[in-house]
Amino acid sequence: MTEGSVIPPSNRSLLKPAFLAPPVGYYLIFFVAPLAFLVVLGFWIVRDYQIVAEFSVGNYVDIFSQFFSRSRFGWALVQSIYIAVTTSVFAVIFCYLLAMGIVFCIPERYQRLFLVLAILPFWSSYILRLFAWQLILAQKGVLNHVLGELGLDDPLIITNTQIGTRIGLIHYLAPILIIILYVTLINVNRNLIEAARELGATRLQAFWRVIVPLSRLGLVFAFGFGVIVSFGDVLSGLLLGGGIGRSWLGSYPLYSSMIMADYNSYTNLPRTAALATIMVIIMVAMLVVAYRMADRAKRQLA
Amino acid sequence: MKSSHEPRNSDLTGPRVNRRTLLKGGAAAAGAAAAGSLTIFLRTARAADTLRVLCWPGYEEKDVIQEFEDTHGVKVEFKIYIGGEQMLQFFNQTPRGTYDNVLADAEYIRKLAAIDAVEPYNPGEVPELANYHPKFNNMHQVQAGDGMVWGTPTRFSFYAISYNSDHMSFEESGDWNSLFLPKFEGKIGIFDWYLPNMGNASLAVHPNKENPYDLTDEQLGAVRDWLLRLRPQVNMFGSGAQAIVQAMINGDVVAGMIGDLDIDLKLAGYTNMESTIPVQGGIRWQEVATLCKQSENKELALEWIKYMSQAHVQAKLAYTKAFKARGPNLKIADHWTEEQNQLLGYYPDPNNPGQMWVETLIDRSVGRDLPVQQEEKAWIDIFNEFKTG
Numbered sequence: 001m002t003e004g005s006v007i008p009p010s011n012r013s014l015l016k017p018a019f020l021a022p023p024v025g026y027y028l029i030f031f032v033a034p035l036a037f038l039v040v041l042g043f044w045i046v047r048d049y050q051i052v053a054e055f056s057v058g059n060y061v062d063i064f065s066q067f068f069s070r071s072r073f074g075w076a077l078v079q080s081i082y083i084a085v086t087t088s089v090f091a092v093i094f095c096y097l098l099a100m101g102i103v104f105c106i107p108e109r110y111q112r113l114f115l116v117l118a119i120l121p122f123w124s125s126y127i128l129r130l131f132a133w134q135l136i137l138a139q140k141g142v143l144n145h146v147l148g149e150l151g152l153d154d155p156l157i158i159t160n161t162q163i164g165t166r167i168g169l170i171h172y173l174a175p176i177l178i179i180i181l182y183v184t185l186i187n188v189n190r191n192l193i194e195a196a197r198e199l200g201a202t203r204l205q206a207f208w209r210v211i212v213p214l215s216r217l218g219l220v221f222a223f224g225f226g227v228i229v230s231f232g233d234v235l236s237g238l239l240l241g242g243g244i245g246r247s248w249l250g251s252y253p254l255y256s257s258m259i260m261a262d263y264n265s266y267t268n269l270p271r272t273a274a275l276a277t278i279m280v281i282i283m284v285a286m287l288v289v290a291y292r293m294a295d296r297a298k299r300q301l302a
Numbered sequence: 303m304k305s306s307h308e309p310r311n312s313d314l315t316g317p318r319v320n321r322r323t324l325l326k327g328g329a330a331a332a333g334a335a336a337a338g339s340l341t342i343f344l345r346t347a348r349a350a351d352t353l354r355v356l357c358w359p360g361y362e363e364k365d366v367i368q369e370f371e372d373t374h375g376v377k378v379e380f381k382i383y384i385g386g387e388q389m390l391q392f393f394n395q396t397p398r399g400t401y402d403n404v405l406a407d408a409e410y411i412r413k414l415a416a417i418d419a420v421e422p423y424n425p426g427e428v429p430e431l432a433n434y435h436p437k438f439n440n441m442h443q444v445q446a447g448d449g450m451v452w453g454t455p456t457r458f459s460f461y462a463i464s465y466n467s468d469h470m471s472f473e474e475s476g477d478w479n480s481l482f483l484p485k486f487e488g489k490i491g492i493f494d495w496y497l498p499n500m501g502n503a504s505l506a507v508h509p510n511k512e513n514p515y516d517l518t519d520e521q522l523g524a525v526r527d528w529l530l531r532l533r534p535q536v537n538m539f540g541s542g543a544q545a546i547v548q549a550m551i552n553g554d555v556v557a558g559m560i561g562d563l564d565i566d567l568k569l570a571g572y573t574n575m576e577s578t579i580p581v582q583g584g585i586r587w588q589e590v591a592t593l594c595k596q597s598e599n600k601e602l603a604l605e606w607i608k609y610m611s612q613a614h615v616q617a618k619l620a621y622t623k624a625f626k627a628r629g630p631n632l633k634i635a636d637h638w639t640e641e642q643n644q645l646l647g648y649y650p651d652p653n654n655p656g657q658m659w660v661e662t663l664i665d666r667s668v669g670r671d672l673p674v675q676q677e678e679k680a681w682i683d684i685f686n687e688f689k690t691g
Contacts, residue, residue, distance in 0.1 A: 075690055238541045244539050
């Protein structure tokens with residue numbers, strides 16, 4: 001190396017800020033700025049059908065004054081959290097089993113093909129998928145027709161319930177969760193499974209004591225992802241859940257659909273923004289919980 | 303369908319230019335981005351012979367607009383919205399003068415006038431009004447005072463009972479209270495918007511009220527009670543017509559306060575789908591063509607309004623690919639086939655000699671409006687209570 005071409009110490013290199021700028025800029029423009037605007041807008045008011053930048057906590061006072069009475073935004077929020085958590089549990093179980101099937105039962109050279117087949121729905125329209133599910137699950141749909149042919153006369157009521165909402169969401173989440181869990185399972189050290197088997201563990205014991213603990217990080221990540229996406233989704237609840245689908249909690253709409261209805265019917269964007277801000281705060285809380293769970297799983301693996 | 307722009311002056315949102323106004327402009331721009339409406343008309347690229355219209359779907363279809371473009375040698379650009387609130391958002395997100403005409407629901411005229419967006423004009427400028435049903439010449443929503451109007455109606459139809467005739471009889475459909483029949487428990491569909499539903503509920507409780515949106519608090523309380531009583535009968539709240547149509551086809555819903563969805567269903571071969579306005583009355587939606595106050599092309603904009611008032615144009619507008627509706631110009635029947643007239647009610651009413659069935663429906667219905675004695679919020683809160691009840 002000649003004199004004059006000395007590489008500067010890494011902490012003085014311009015490469016670092018140059019490479020950091022795009023992700024930081026992206027984060028600021030597409031996450032921080034819109035989020036900050038949403039939060040600020042929630043504290044503004046509407047006068048003569050126009051937004052006025054005048055600070056007020058009126059929107060939040062109004063929303064929380066009828067959180068569990070009249071408009072019952074709170075019950076809608078509880079319904080959303082309940083549906084999001086249960087959907088994610090079912091989605092993770094379903095996708096975990098599917099990913100296990102691909103990793104452990106399919107010869108390696110065919111695994112990519114099966115993975116592509118499993119995530120194929122990702123390339124079709126979500127709305128079209130929901131309408132297709134309507135045709136299948138409706139009272140006069142394909143499923144009840146088949147059951148009728150088999151002698152079961154009482155139709156299954158699935159559409160316009162939260163079971164319908166969950167089915168649509170699981171189909172939506174599946175391709176992504178399958179990839180997450182496939183990557184997790186493909187990295188499980190086979191030698192450890194074989195060692196457990198040779199030391200006398202049954203298949204079930206090997207599964208519970210080796211495979212599950214080693215895929216805990218992926219499971220936690222998939223679960224967290226599923227909860228957050230399900231919580232924010234509005235379409236499945238509207239098209240398969242009927243907007244007010246019944247769960248054991250009651251016949252409450254999802255919180256996301258309450259936000260949408262507020263936007264569509266009320267010339268008061270600040271109140272809609274306040275409703276959305278509450279949702280974002282819950283989502284951030286979910287992210288924090290998911291992060292901590294993932295962190296704990298990571299430390300246990302280390 | 304919107305975009306970057308070069309404001310003509312610093313007045314982005316109205317006459318007041320101060321920190322608040324600028325913040326509002328920023329809010330509108332960010333709101334546009336948040337709503338995913340990133341395309342804004344390019345003002346600098348605007349040709350002098352271009353008319354810009356903010357409207358519901360249907361007006362942009364070639365069949366409807368071609369003649370106007372050919373006659374005046376202009377190009378009409380359309381920005382399509384779905385829903386009155388979206389219309390207001392789109393309007394507020396663009397500099398004044400971007401649009402020459404706004405096609406708005408009649409009750410939104412009050413909001414457009416409040417934000418100084420529309421300009422009144424002399425109804426004498428629109429000679430075709432002579433062929434309109436009288437109710438459309440006397441709509442209080444468009445009266446601007448001193449004999450001037452805020453707009454001219456172009457298309458309308460009804461929110462009433464749509465029903466599956468395999469489950470609900472014609473007689474039952476003639477009374478809002480039939481929705482409470484035990485056989486309809488969990489079988490009723492509701493369009494998820496407070497205005498038409500609460501208007502219909504108001505008429506159910508206060509039959510044939512001249513303005514079902516002009517209620518005392520006590521009267522509004524009775525409407526609330528009626529809705530809460532109806533709640534166990536409700537199967538779904540549809541965010542749009544398509545969801546409810548699908549539910550009716552699938553058998554999940556057999557009737558609903560959703561309007562004349564049967565028109566498209568009948569055309570698709572579902573002959574068992576019907577709709578009617580109960581004896582207590584029903585709500586009518588009405589689209590109105592307005593003239594934008596800051597338009598630089600007012601003469602042409604008024605020509606477009608006159609064009610849209612003509613029977614042969616409304617015959618195409620009310621029968622677009624987007625959806626089927628009805629036209630306030632009663633001469634429309636002369637431009638439709640017998641089949642179209644039958645489908646849309648432009649045929650003699652046997653019980654009212656000298657008038658068409660559609661006129662009977664118009665007489666039985668009331669135009670959708672905004673709450674008169676209470677804030678919108680009071681009504682929305684009641685509707686939310688109904689929905690989450």
